[in-house]
Amino acid sequence: MERILVIGANGQIGCELVEALAEKHGAENVIAADIGARSSAGASCYETLDVLDSKRLMQVIEEYGISQVYQLAALLSVTGEQAPLRAWTLNMNGLLNILEIARERTAAGKPLRVFWPSSIAAFGPNTPAVDTPQLAVMDPTTIYGISKQAGERLCEYYFSKYGVDVRSIRYPGIISYKSPPGGGTTDYAIAIFYAACRGEHYPCYLGPETTLPMIYMPDAIRATIELMEAPSEQVCIRSSYNVAGMSFNPSQLAGMIRARQPDFRIDYRPDHRQLIADSWPQSLDDSHARDDWGWKPVIGLENLVDDMLLHIAIASRKQVHAA
Ligand code: SER
Numbered sequence: 473m474e475r476i477l478v479i480g481a482n483g484q485i486g487c488e489l490v491e492a493l494a495e496k497h498g499a500e501n502v503i504a505a506d507i508g509a510r511s512s513a514g515a516s517c518y519e520t521l522d523v524l525d526s527k528r529l530m531q532v533i534e535e536y537g538i539s540q541v542y543q544l545a546a547l548l549s550v551t552g553e554q555a556p557l558r559a560w561t562l563n564m565n566g567l568l569n570i571l572e573i574a575r576e577r578t579a580a581g582k583p584l585r586v587f588w589p590s591s592i593a594a595f596g597p598n599t600p601a602v603d604t605p606q607l608a609v610m611d612p613t614t615i616y617g618i619s620k621q622a623g624e625r626l627c628e629y630y631f632s633k634y635g636v637d638v639r640s641i642r643y644p645g646i647i648s649y650k651s652p653p654g655g656g657t658t659d660y661a662i663a664i665f666y667a668a669c670r671g672e673h674y675p676c677y678l679g680p681e682t683t684l685p686m687i688y689m690p691d692a693i694r695a696t697i698e699l700m701e702a703p704s705e706q707v708c709i710r711s712s713y714n715v716a717g718m719s720f721n722p723s724q725l726a727g728m729i730r731a732r733q734p735d736f737r738i739d740y741r742p743d744h745r746q747l748i749a750d751s752w753p754q755s756l757d758d759s760h761a762r763d764d765w766g767w768k769p770v771i772g773l774e775n776l777v778d779d780m781l782l783h784i785a786i787a788s789r790k791q792v793h794a795a
Pocket residue numbers: 548549550590591592593616643644645646655656657658659
């Protein structure tokens with residue numbers, strides 16, 4: 473039986489991951505943790521925890537007999553640029569604290585399996601942008617991307633030097649409707665749906681042709697859990713796996729929304745986020761994830777657009793009724 477700790481459980485990925493893990497392992501075996509006083513997603517076991525407080529982190533891991541940790545607490549690409557030192561400290565020391573505890577436990581024969589998210593932001597302007605290979609030039613330009621690149625090196629180091637069972641995915645932009653994203657460059661692909669459902673015009677902060685790799689949340693959650701459940705010998709890459717869902721640009725996405733809502737209007741006002749997006753891949757070669765542990769995305773862009781519009785419309789109808 474696994475006992476699982478999800479740190480950053482109130483975030484965009486965290487709240488859906490807790491739900492999926494609770495369904496699989498039983499709610500009593502999934503401990504949600506975040507810096508806030510309470511769970512924003514109604515997790516049944518919740519701990520207030522700052523991942524930078526390694527003593528308390530160790531306490532929680534011991535107290536609950538944790539066997540797997542998902543360390544998701546981080547500042548993303550846009551918020552990271554507003555507070556680079558804070559982003560570096562949180563993103564790096566949060567990971568290091570977990571890896572150190574996992575190292576000690578592995579040495580003591582009580583291994584801790586660790587999941588840590590990397591990102592397409594670990595790549596940079598000199599990375600081949602189309603079908604970006606698993607192994608490529610990585611010259612990230614944001615503090616977030618730099619922390620992801622360094623984090624990948626740490627993961628591989630702790631695995632090869634200390635045998636820590638750490639696993640990671642380079643997430644594309646993740647699209648979801650249950651919990652808002654927090655300060656990423658790819659967030660336009662969520663905000664656009666809210667504007668469309670409110671009948672509002674959407675001023676897009678990226679240009680129409682800015683193609684980026686994206687993935688729908690259910691596929692992202694499935695990839696994460698499948699990687700964590702894969703037999704250790706199948707996890708050949710211990711830095712981080714490229715995982716692809718789909719690729720599109722704002723103009724294509726707007727066109728698909730307009731096909732369903734003919735009144736939808738968008739215009740383009742690229743800002744500082746354009747530079748970040750331009751430095752990232754347009755599409756990813758995820759053949760290593762496919763070959764090593766059987767990854768395969770199932771949700772395409774048409775289904776994503778239908779599903780997002782449907783669920784955001786349902787949520788706004790509920791809000792109107794509740795008001
Ligand atoms: N979605 C993230 C961002 O835009 C990328 O990992 O910052």
